[in-house]
Amino acid sequence: MEEHYRAIIESIGENPQREGLLRTPLRAAKAMEFLTQGYEQDVDEIVNGAVFESSNDEMVIVRDIELYSLCEHHLLPFIGKAHVAYLPSGKVIGLSKIPRIVDMFARRLQIQENLTQQIGTCIQTVTEAHGVGVVIEAQHLCAMMRGVQKQNSTMVTSVMLGRFREDHRTREEFLSLTRRG
Ligand SMILES: Nc1nc2c(ncn2[C@@H]2O[C@H](COP(=O)(O)OP(=O)(O)OP(=O)(O)O)[C@@H](O)[C@H]2O)c(=O)[nH]1
Numbered sequence: 001m002e003e004h005y006r007a008i009i010e011s012i013g014e015n016p017q018r019e020g021l022l023r024t025p026l027r028a029a030k031a032m033e034f035l036t037q038g039y040e041q042d043v044d045e046i047v048n049g050a051v052f053e054s055s056n057d058e059m060v061i062v063r064d065i066e067l068y069s070l071c072e073h074h075l076l077p078f079i080g081k082a083h084v085a086y087l088p089s090g091k092v093i094g095l096s097k098i099p100r101i102v103d104m105f106a107r108r109l110q111i112q113e114n115l116t117q118q119i120g121t122c123i124q125t126v127t128e129a130h131g132v133g134v135v136i137e138a139q140h141l142c143a144m145m146r147g148v149q150k151q152n153s154t155m156v157t158s159v160m161l162g163r164f165r166e167d168h169r170t171r172e173e174f175l176s177l178t179r180r181g
């Protein structure tokens with residue numbers, strides 16, 4: 001990857017041998033490796049058995065999970081927040097595992113719709129919940145720094161599974177809690 005970054009630097013007319021750029025291909029390769037580390041991770045390793053029995057069947061919401069991903073069309077970041085909720089059916093998942101699952105899918109080349117879907121489906125599978133809701137609000141640098149250059153538009157995507165899809169009161173409760181504050 002380092003070699004490829006060196007070639008990119010040359011192809012934009014820069015000199016990869018000048019002092020400031022000497023180590024840039026290596027740094028850029030390391031950064032890209034970090035930003036795409038989700039390909040190396042799997043759900044079992046991340047959840048690590050942290051699913052606990054619980055008789056609580058009320059909605060659990062983790063909101064405002066910060067999110068950094070890369071758009072698969074331009075390899076530019078999209079940045080925002082994810083809100084995740086589920087209705088437990090006898091099991092709850094360790095709190096930290098929800099943001100970890102968000103990161104695992106965010107650190108891949110993505111479009112926001114697929115990212116939202118993958119997070120929802122994964123949490124549904126792991127928790128066997130009565131339902132899962134995911135909302136992502138994000139700003140895409142590919143639409144801000146270039147292209148249409150719109151600085152204030154936010155893309156909002158959602159996925160509603162199980163009760164969140166079937167029961168509008170459950171969905172409304174989730175959506176109103178994501179809007180609060
Ligand atoms: N639905 C969706 N579209 C995205 C996402 N990220 C980027 N895009 C869009 O993907 C599209 C790619 O369109 P193309 O016409 O092939 O590429 P482009 O010429 O670079 O498009 P512009 O961005 O309009 O300049 C653009 O409309 C982007 O805004 C995303 O997460 N979801």
Ligand SMILES: [Zn+2]
Pocket residue numbers: 071072073074075076140142143
């Ligand atoms: Zn893009």
